[in-house]
Amino acid sequence: MAGTTQSTLPWYQREDTWAIIIALGLVLAITAAFFGGVIGLFKSMAVSIPGWSNDISKVIAGLSKNITGLFLLFGFFLVAFSIGARTMGYNVKNFIAGFTVLFIVSVLISILGSNKFIKDWQLETPLLALLFGLIIGNTVTLPQWFQAGLKTEYYVKTGIVLMGATLPFTIIMQAGPLAILQATIVSVITFGVIYFAATRLFGLDERFAACLGAGGSICGVSAAIAIGGACRAKKEHVSVAISMVIVWAVIMIFVLPLWAKQLGMDAGPAGAWIGTSEFADAAGFAAAEAMGDERSVKTFTLMKVVGRDMFVGVWALVVAFLSVTIWENKSSATAERIDKGEIWRRFPKFIIGFFAASIFVTMLITMMEPKAASDFSKDAIGSIKTLRGWTFTWTFLSIGFTTRFRELTSFGWKPLVAFTIGVLINVPLGYWLSNVVFVDYWLNIK
Numbered sequence: 001m002a003g004t005t006q007s008t009l010p011w012y013q014r015e016d017t018w019a020i021i022i023a024l025g026l027v028l029a030i031t032a033a034f035f036g037g038v039i040g041l042f043k044s045m046a047v048s049i050p051g052w053s054n055d056i057s058k059v060i061a062g063l064s065k066n067i068t069g070l071f072l073l074f075g076f077f078l079v080a081f082s083i084g085a086r087t088m089g090y091n092v093k094n095f096i097a098g099f100t101v102l103f104i105v106s107v108l109i110s111i112l113g114s115n116k117f118i119k120d121w122q123l124e125t126p127l128l129a130l131l132f133g134l135i136i137g138n139t140v141t142l143p144q145w146f147q148a149g150l151k152t153e154y155y156v157k158t159g160i161v162l163m164g165a166t167l168p169f170t171i172i173m174q175a176g177p178l179a180i181l182q183a184t185i186v187s188v189i190t191f192g193v194i195y196f197a198a199t200r201l202f203g204l205d206e207r208f209a210a211c212l213g214a215g216g217s218i219c220g221v222s223a224a225i226a227i228g229g230a231c232r233a234k235k236e237h238v239s240v241a242i243s244m245v246i247v248w249a250v251i252m253i254f255v256l257p258l259w260a261k262q263l264g265m266d267a268g269p270a271g272a273w274i275g276t277s278e279f280a281d282a283a284g285f286a287a288a289e290a291m292g293d294e295r296s297v298k299t300f301t302l303m304k305v306v307g308r309d310m311f312v313g314v315w316a317l318v319v320a321f322l323s324v325t326i327w328e329n330k331s332s333a334t335a336e337r338i339d340k341g342e343i344w345r346r347f348p349k350f351i352i353g354f355f356a357a358s359i360f361v362t363m364l365i366t367m368m369e370p371k372a373a374s375d376f377s378k379d380a381i382g383s384i385k386t387l388r389g390w391t392f393t394w395t396f397l398s399i400g401f402t403t404r405f406r407e408l409t410s411f412g413w414k415p416l417v418a419f420t421i422g423v424l425i426n427v428p429l430g431y432w433l434s435n436v437v438f439v440d441y442w443l444n445i446k
Helices: 015-036 040-045 057-065 067-087 092-113 116-120 125-137 152-166 169-201 206-217 221-231 235-262 267-277 281-289 294-308 311-325 332-337 341-346 350-367 370-402 405-409 414-437 439-443
Strands: none
Touching: 015 040, 015 067, 015 152, 015 350, 015 370, 040 067, 040 370, 057 067, 057 092, 067 092, 067 152, 067 370, 092 116, 092 125, 092 370, 125 235, 125 370, 152 221, 152 350, 152 370, 169 206, 169 267, 169 294, 169 311, 169 414, 206 221, 206 235, 206 311, 206 414, 221 235, 221 311, 235 267, 235 281, 235 370, 235 414, 267 281, 267 294, 267 414, 267 439, 281 294, 350 370, 414 439
């Protein structure tokens, strides 16, 4: 895992740095284009695949009309990622070749993911990308030049910073203290249960347990990666944690909406329950949309994306502190080498970029007239959301292509059972909080 050595590199050679540069640079460029009256360039670049059922020719025709935008999308990220790759010391030629193939596959997967039949099965594009990558990655030997373009953390960190621009702090204020309180209860209890089960019941490494706990309590894949980097977990540990998230996220896509409907839950509390019990944003959105009511999507967003996902930075800081002061302090030789400044060096800096993007957009919208703010949200932030979606598609493809089932099985059944214990606590806890304790609050979200 790149995150295990990133803290020892100069700041300009870190993936966090380049994720921030690329994402914030894109946000600033789109903002400048909006005020300069040339936002059409970025709206064209933010390619969106239209839905289709039986006639794929309409999709092909639509993409053909915006072929310039597709090339702009590819060209911008190829150049931006390649400059960062060169600075970080990657093999640029192989990276360019690998990313080019990855991009082509992402377009094909996006077209398939926009099909009505596929959507009816709740297979959103990111999950479809993940499944495709897992199948190919575990049945075909991928060439080294292609693997050079599978930079999971590079893409996901860029996407998370872009996500900050789409989540102004005003949304957090709208969520209210009860939503933040519910997110805190769920995150702390679920993390504690998984960590305790992994370390005390099954004797797993503390850093491994932290990755499992983060994946099950905060924001799934992103949390496992961020926490793994903060505590210098092994690459295999992070891969297993991601796999646990993926397995249960896919299960919950089908189970949670079905349960909510069978229990006769209102859309508001149902979305909040999905937000407390789903492990991945993409899977959660799919589950919330399966309720067939926009309120479930809103309450899910407030609960999961705003509430739980925001804990990434907090948990990364806590875990980095524990890793430096306790877990690695068990060895006297290690204790001599580590100082408290190591906590900051391991803190995932891309989280700072997330908050910076959120604060920038919040301040900008606050200073605008209502009409201008509405246009900015539609044109600028709308484009950023679409571009963020592409980075997550590349992320999920990369995860699938690089995850090996044979490596995951080497850890046995203990990680799965530890994570499942967390699920068995998380799901009923989320139902109780959403449909009993805070039900009046979620019912009032319109």
